[in-house]
Amino acid sequence: MSAKGRPERELLPPGGRARSAKGAPRSASDAIPAPRYPAKIATYADALKRARNLPRPLVFTNGVFDVLHRGHVTYLDQARSLGASLVVAVNSDESVRRLGKDRDRPLNPLEDRMSVLAALASVDLVVPFETDTPRDLIAACLPDVLVKGGDYTAATTAGAAEVAAAGGKFVAIPFASAHSTTALVERIRR
Numbered sequence: 001m002s003a004k005g006r007p008e009r010e011l012l013p014p015g016g017r018a019r020s021a022k023g024a025p026r027s028a029s030d031a032i033p034a035p036r037y038p039a040k041i042a043t044y045a046d047a048l049k050r051a052r053n054l055p056r057p058l059v060f061t062n063g064v065f066d067v068l069h070r071g072h073v074t075y076l077d078q079a080r081s082l083g084a085s086l087v088v089a090v091n092s093d094e095s096v097r098r099l100g101k102d103r104d105r106p107l108n109p110l111e112d113r114m115s116v117l118a119a120l121a122s123v124d125l126v127v128p129f130e131t132d133t134p135r136d137l138i139a140a141c142l143p144d145v146l147v148k149g150g151d152y153t154a155a156t157t158a159g160a161a162e163v164a165a166a167g168g169k170f171v172a173i174p175f176a177s178a179h180s181t182t183a184l185v186e187r188i189r190r
Contacts, residue, residue: 040118040125047127051141054124057083060143062134064091065113066106071179078173079147080122087125088117089134098132133158142166150174
């Protein structure tokens with residue numbers, strides 16, 4: 001075990017073949033632990049219980065997060081800094097289509113988008129939602145801080161009124177850069 005309580009990773013000899021305790025060759029993949037990020041992905045049904053067990057203050061945000069870019073990770077890192085835990089609700093594929101994005105969006109399916117988000121250190125829990133907005137999930141979780149991008153206000157954000165009524169606050173994080181998934185997709189298509 002390392003000083004941080006994690007299993008030590010085995011260093012492989014030249015040629016990449018590790019040996020078992022009995023000296024038999026093992027594959028390199030035997031020494032690599034399974035990824036940890038899947039533990040941060042919740043089902044919608046399990047999300048409320050898991051969110052209640054996270055340290056407070058609890059921060060909540062949501063979005064499509066189709067093709068993760070610098071603007072997204074900056075935003076998520078800033079959101080996380082507003083509390084002790086960050087929950088990210090992700091639009092289902094069908095929910096994205098109802099938002100009126102391009103006909104071929106999302107480019108990445110829900111499971112992939114959730115996995116990429118869960119792998120970020122700033123994110124503590126990722127949950128999908130099928131509805132047009134996560135208002136019901138927000139009202140059930142009642143985060144201490146509800147966060148959206150700079151183009152939103154409390155009046156245009158689903159769940160902001162419920163959070164404020166429970167003593168929480170709404171924060172709009174200004175865009176730190178001009179990154180946009182839609183603009184990126186258009187640039188790739190050219």
